[in-house]
Amino acid sequence: MAAEEHAIDALGQFKLTTALGPLGASVNFTQSNLMMLISGLLILGLMYFGARPQAVVPGRLQALAEMAYEGIRKMCIDQIGEEGKAFFPFVFTLFMFVLIGNLLGLLPFSFTYTSHIAVTLALAMTVIVLVTVVALRIHGLHFFSYFFPTGAPKLLAPIIIPVEIISYLSRPVSLSIRLFANMVAGHVMFEVFASFILMMAASHALGSFGVVGAVGPMVLNVLLMGFELLVAFLQAYVFAILTCIYLHDAVHLH
Amino acid sequence: MDVAAAKALGAGIAVIALAGVGIGIGNIFSALVTSVARNPSARDQVFGLGILGFALTEAVALFALLIAFLILFT
Numbered sequence: 469m470a471a472e473e474h475a476i477d478a479l480g481q482f483k484l485t486t487a488l489g490p491l492g493a494s495v496n497f498t499q500s501n502l503m504m505l506i507s508g509l510l511i512l513g514l515m516y517f518g519a520r521p522q523a524v525v526p527g528r529l530q531a532l533a534e535m536a537y538e539g540i541r542k543m544c545i546d547q548i549g550e551e552g553k554a555f556f557p558f559v560f561t562l563f564m565f566v567l568i569g570n571l572l573g574l575l576p577f578s579f580t581y582t583s584h585i586a587v588t589l590a591l592a593m594t595v596i597v598l599v600t601v602v603a604l605r606i607h608g609l610h611f612f613s614y615f616f617p618t619g620a621p622k623l624l625a626p627i628i629i630p631v632e633i634i635s636y637l638s639r640p641v642s643l644s645i646r647l648f649a650n651m652v653a654g655h656v657m658f659e660v661f662a663s664f665i666l667m668m669a670a671s672h673a674l675g676s677f678g679v680v681g682a683v684g685p686m687v688l689n690v691l692l693m694g695f696e697l698l699v700a701f702l703q704a705y706v707f708a709i710l711t712c713i714y715l716h717d718a719v720h721l722h
Numbered sequence: 723m724d725v726a727a728a729k730a731l732g733a734g735i736a737v738i739a740l741a742g743v744g745i746g747i748g749n750i751f752s753a754l755v756t757s758v759a760r761n762p763s764a765r766d767q768v769f770g771l772g773i774l775g776f777a778l779t780e781a782v783a784l785f786a787l788l789i790a791f792l793i794l795f796t
Binding site: 478479642645646649650652653656702703705706709710 | 770773774777780781784785787788791794795
């Protein structure tokens with residue numbers, strides 16, 4: 469088969485290599501870490517240069533910074549209530565880190581750090597540990613009544629309590645896998661359609677028709693890029709809003 | 723059956739779950755359209771809920787897709 473010589477290497481793009489030459493190699497500084505550093509600097513730069521002009525009619529950068537800030541602040545207060553103001557910095561940091569990571573990954577020759585389960589699981593575990601600590605601090609041992617909803621018949625306790633505990637423990641898993649799988653699936657799709665372009669254009673059987681036909685997957689890839697921009701924003705938003713919902717549960721217990 | 727063929731079949735079977743997810747996402751957006759059509763002023767609140775439901779449903783699709791990738795590429 470002719471396709472064998474252009475086998476699709478869909479997962480090769482997620483391989484970690486060391487960045488910054490021999491210095492990076494000596495401390496295992498990967499390109500994933502480099503992208504995290506860049507995204508951190510970008511976020512700091514956006515907030516610093518966006519907040520500095522303090523114009524009444526904001527410029528582009530200031531409008532972007534204010535939109536992100538006010539949007540997430542409103543989401544925190546809507547979802548958690550007045551206590552949400554205390555958690556706003558945490559949720560905003562998470563949102564920006566995930567959003568910039570997703571968007572940076574769409575640039576050619578870059579790397580999506582959110583496409584690694586290690587990164588997303590670490591973020592999700594941070595959220596869950598914080599939620600549990602907050603709940604224990606506010607409610608003390610009363611927190612454990614969370615696992616048995618008030619008003620449920622006592623007879624059902626042996627069934628409800630294990631189910632509630634499992635659903636509580638599965639939160640970090642679903643939170644991390646959602647983000648990681650979305651990113652992996654998107655980038656694998658890019659890779660597959662990009663391979664189709666090469667396979668069609670290089671095919672001997674199709675000849676010059678193949679070169680014309682290769683426009684098809686090319687157009688699809690362009691459309692996919694638009695879709696992935698949406699997904700990049702949506703997943704960051706979902707990550708932040710689920711964090712808010714979990715925090716609401718911790719603060720108010722149902 | 724040789725292993726490559728079994729892998730391709732397995733990956734195909736794994737993504738059957740996408741049928742249910744398709745129905746689910748269709749349901750979510752049909753409900754979203756209906757509720758916005760009935761009460762356009764509720765759009766801002768309902769839209770956030772709709773997107774949240776979409777994301778939660780889509781996660782199920784991605785679990786299936788992940789299994790398919792694991793079968794195919796590892």
